[in-house]
Amino acid sequence: MSDTVLLCYCTCPDASSAQVLADALVGEGLAACVNHLPEIRSTYRWEGKVVTDSEVLLLIKTTESRFAALKERVLALHPYELPELIAVPVARGHAAYLDWVRASVN
Incomplete structure (x- = not known):
């Protein structure tokens, strides 16, 4: 069975911290690709207040097999005390693209 491809969500406070994470993850072979979606608005409860x-x-x-190392790196580099990192398995996709993801992180 082939390694499951994961789509991970991670929010960052600004473009520069997002770039640091993306460069490290791709550069170290922990991620095949990182897309940046700028200027989202997040509403959440933190320390008893809605922010x-x-x-x-x-x-x-x-991929599933690289997630633990990716998580360790995100936690080491992320400026937040409690960074968001959520991984969702990819159930379907373009087979050639998913194979590229697997090859890029191995």
């Missing part, structure tokens, strides 16, 4: 902030959303493509 709304502008953030950058990263869409990170990796």
Whole structure:
């Protein structure tokens, strides 16, 4: 069975911290590709208050077998005390693209 491709979501406070993460993850072979979606608005509860902030959303493509190392790197580099990192398995996709993701992170 082939390694499951994951789509990971990670928010960052600004473009520069998002770029640092993206460069490290792709450069170190932990992610095949990282898309940056700038200027999203996030509303969440933090320390008992409802907060709304502008953030950058990263869409990170990796595999199940590389997720633990990716998570460790995100936690080491991320400026937030509690970074968002959510991984969703890709159930369907363009087979050649999914094979490229697998090859890029191995």
